[in-house]
Amino acid sequence: MGKRAAKESACTSLYELENNLTKVKEFFLLGFQGGQSLHISLFCLLQVVYCGTICGNFLIIILVSTSKILHTPMYFFISQLSIGDILLITNIAPNMFYVLLSDGASMTFAGCITQFYFFDGTEASECLLLAVMSYDRYVAICNPLRYSSIMTSTYSLKLAMISWILGFSITLLDTITISMLIFCGSNIIDHFFCDFLPLLELSCSDTFIVQLEVFLLSIPSIFIPTLIIFYCYVNIVLAVLRIPSSTGRQKAFSTCSSHLIVVSIFYWTLFSVYVVPTKRQTLTISKILSLLYTFFTPLVNPIIYSFRNKDIQKAAFDMIHKRLI
Template identity: 65%
Template sequence: MTEKPSPSATKLLFHTQENNLTAVTEFFLLGFQVSQGLRHFLFCIFLVIYCGTICGNLLIITLVSTSKNLHTPMYFFISQLSISDILLTIDLVPNMLHILLNNGGTITFLGCFTQFCFFGAMEGSECLLLTVMSYDRYVAICNPLHYASIMTSSSCVILTAMCWLFSFSIVLIETISTAKLIFCGPNTIDHLFCDMVPLIELACSDTSFIHLEIYLIGIPIILIPTAIIVVSYTYIVLAILRIPSISGRQKAFSTCSSHLIVVSLFYWTMFSVYVVPTKGQTVTMSKVLSLLYTVLTPLVNPIIYSLRNKDIRKAVHKIVYQRVI
């Protein structure tokens, strides 16, 4: 018979294995495994998008802060959305550019989870800000007489602060829980950045608690704001349809059309990655879809608000005219 190990020996063996399993100190991000010429082409595209995103969103923030005509709740929320887009871009794109140039790149354990934390917080804050903006449009169109008393400066600041604090708090909990998992190798992440799903797939320990957290915390964060947005715009559409004149309906719809386009783009890409089943979806397709809401959306948002908003266009023309004169 084989002699059964003593409890102390078993405990020592467990700690030795646990120490060996936590030896992963860095991860390797594969990025796009394509030819060198295509990687250089993508590098140039990403660099242009990065510069355009930073400049476009900085323009929105500058216009809202300096133009008196834009000192309204709607434009305040738009400027907060631009701040979120800038922080998201700074968090992800520079490392993507490094990965493209070097056909992959390493990121430290701490750096990976820091990137994931900021990425999740920015996506969460954008989700909540879009929800608050839909409520703002609901009050403006469905309850215009009480708009000034409801959407005061203090209430806008409080709503924005709640969006930022809530998103950071929730993502920080998920980040700490994921970082406590045991990573025993391999440490290669077949993705463009550190995201929840590829990190969980590398874990050697039980991830059932993380999946439970996602279902109890992560999914409601997406579904509840979605429901609020849908209900808000249902009431908005019904209110617009009750306006007797065609010009009145067009004017009312123009005030929320830009936001509706941004919401549709953001949620379509988010749902395609995280909510719709990914069975049969290739890794490359998953990376491309991830680029839509992490790289493309922050670039498109200021363009949509600039092109479809008369007040912002007037503010831009005023600044350009003053510079020329």
């Protein structure tokens, strides 16, 4: 009788062990290691960044929607980028604030996968939007006589819709594949949100197929947009250099300088984390770089477009003037 009970107990333990190995119900996000003072300081700083990002990007969306001088394809795409920045930071910030104040926090498996999907989808869509914006500047500078006939409002809307739909469709395939992985052992994610690389590190499955799929899907969402941006700006530079007067060259290049700065910041952080991470890159450095493109890049984008653009400044001044009268 004792042997039978021991055998049944062993079978039950084995069943429970298999269940634990194949079904992780939640993950634990560590966030940033450090004392409580560091967490509170970081919480206050990121709260200011979050509020500034939401206000700045909403201001651009409102200005583009209401001001007639901003009813052009270029400003329409800038407003779409602002929508992406709001989605990106809002997807990450609330849970990160809780992680900072709680010195780490649990997140359900479904919640983690959902956060990853919206993060990845927004990033992919922004890559495509930046490529569309570079194409818009390419047509404006290299083919100015046909600009109004090519970049119509209908065509601009179609390009924006394709960017959003394609971005979230590609990442849906990534998300479904990752959600089907087996997670076992540790459920601790040493990060402040559910990202691709930390999730792969926790999986007990063979991740080669997943990595191959992600690489192939990144071709239309990251690498092709990068090539489009590179091609457009090479032609823009060549066209600008052919302008005889220095004033004309400066005026032509000023129309795309803000976009070029935004592209440089976005791709520098993105490639540093995912494409060419250095061997000496620690988890802390990786988190800081992730913090740059999830929090500070969405804040910087509206600042760059506002400070370097007279049309947006004029539209903002007119709106404030109307409110005060």
